[in-house]
Amino acid sequence: MKKVKIFTDGACLGNPGAGGWCSILLYKQHKKVLKGGKSYTTNNEMELTAVLEGLKKLKEPCEVEIYTDSKYVANAINEWIHNWSKKNWSVGIKKKIKHLEKWQELYDLLKKHKVKAIWIKGHSGIKYNELCDRLAKEEANKHR
Numbered sequence: 183m184k185k186v187k188i189f190t191d192g193a194c195l196g197n198p199g200a201g202g203w204c205s206i207l208l209y210k211q212h213k214k215v216l217k218g219g220k221s222y223t224t225n226n227e228m229e230l231t232a233v234l235e236g237l238k239k240l241k242e243p244c245e246v247e248i249y250t251d252s253k254y255v256a257n258a259i260n261e262w263i264h265n266w267s268k269k270n271w272s273v274g275i276k277k278k279i280k281h282l283e284k285w286q287e288l289y290d291l292l293k294k295h296k297v298k299a300i301w302i303k304g305h306s307g308i309k310y311n312e313l314c315d316r317l318a319k320e321e322a323n324k325h326r
Contacts, residue, residue, distance in 0.1 A: 200325040201223035230285070237291040
């Protein structure tokens with residue numbers, strides 16, 4: 183099974199507001215940069231979109247380390263998502279999860295790949311996290 187690293191970040195100008203996301207996939211000496219945005223969104227949606235878009239580019243099952251500065255996304259991938267699916271995608275009494283379709287799509291991708299999310303502190307000099315941050319902000323600015 184191929185081992186891939188994916189660095190991700192999302193940005194939002196206002197929350198909600200214009201947003202951008204970036205994923206950088208690393209496999210051996212190969213690097214692929216993905217990015218995009220939308221005019222009205224939230225930071226959490228952009229963080230989640232970055233992870234989704236990165237995983238969707240993988241053409242076969244892989245062992246994946248996702249590096250994110252979003253504790254929300256890291257905890258959801260490593261812990262919460264499995265319970266959400268068992269509880270019919272609810273948190274509490276009749277309270278559906280925000281961005282439900284994206285989380286369900288991610289859950290299906292997690293079944294295909296062996297994924298571990300690793301939380302990293304943002305703005306701490308980690309090369310690919312810094313690059314993702316810059317590119318996500320550029321995308322958000324394009325969608326103002």
